Amino acid sequence: MEQMASDGVEIDVKPMMMEPTAVAVICAVIAVLATIAFFLFRALRDKANTFLIVGLSDSGKTHIFGKIANKNLEPVTYTSFQENVLDVEIKGKHMKVVDFPGAERLRKQLVEKWLKKERASLRGIAFVVDSSSFSKRARDVAEFLYDVALESGKKIPILIACNKQDHGLAKSSQVIRTSLEKEIGMINKTRAAALTTTDGSSFRHTLTDTGANFSWEDLPKPVEFVECCAVDGASVGLEGIRSWIKI
Template identity: 40%
Template sequence: MASAESRRMGNGGSVGGAFQPYLDSLRQELQQRDPTLLSIVVALVAVLLTLVFWKFIRSRRSSQRAVLLVGLCDSGKTLLFVRLLTGLYRDTQTSITDSSALYRVNNTRGASLTLIDLPGHESLRLQFLERFKASARAVVFVVDSAAFQREVKDVAEFLYQVLIDSMSLKNTPSFLIACNKQDITMAKSAKLIQQQLEKELSMNFQRIILNSLSVSRSPFL
């Protein structure tokens, strides 16, 4: 029974691993005295470590209460921000700073999130993403479906940066690509946008690999 409990604790993650030497020492000492007492102590320690680990994860997750709206300029982020908060349609303009407000979640009693609209200007967007990414529970990447064909490379490049930054976080946020302005006649469909972005992201990845190989080989050429 003692070995089964020890294996269970070993699978519990890094918290259990840090205490493993102490647990081994305690197990040996108790085993010499009373095997039954050993089983009880190991079970109690396993429960305690599980509670500590759960509380640690919960506290980290609770600090991520923001939903980030990101995208290029004129993609419709700010209008989406206003519609989510007020349900109204209002004229908006390009901003050089962020906007934030508390958003009440209807289907969860008392729950709220911070909705943050980040500027989409090329010289500002990565700077603001860096500032707020650690607090992000979710990221909504807004695409202008009507202007997508001429902006596809810029959209893919920024999307790649956002994805890389998001995956570097310990608690990776949820991710949604919102194909906006679908009511406009010349808008590209969500399916076509998905296919084009997948193609561009693949090409971006290949370029990065080739550039890294070129840099690593340059001293030998």
């Protein structure tokens, strides 16, 4: 390629060409790195074999868990203080569904065991909400959900299961979604303000840096909402949860 200099002298400029050997080496390195990344992703994905069901007491978690395990199970209402574990085969892979007790005194155990120590084993978290009493317990639900979303890291998907849709006072998933968004925004704002008045020893991260203007889209993890009911004959069943877990 010829280029005219400012003094009228023609200069022969040759385009930079990479040696074929160098190109081959670079392509080989990229292929190896891509292969390693693929197998690492598969290994981590295979390790993540647990679906965790959480929620406040009386939200209907254990009833949902029981119906997932046995569609013909009769409704039983009681407060559970220990984990229920279901082993299932999904597409030839061994998976677990764990129903964790909703008692407030067990929250620390939930965080330490499942949201920290065993976090890598989690494939998804189903957070069950009692739609019939949501208006009275919206703040409590939001506080618990906030901690679950915060402590579970950036990549574990969360399903908000709006349960007990057979009740006349049940709020729709859209109402619950909007209300929780506002509540979590207020919690964000409150905790962010608290951070500015404490020293490093009591430092705690907030869910996002958007304060009261929190939006579900701010989260780096997918969050879905479904309406459900574990009572036989209800217009809405557990199809949304089953589809999410893929059983």
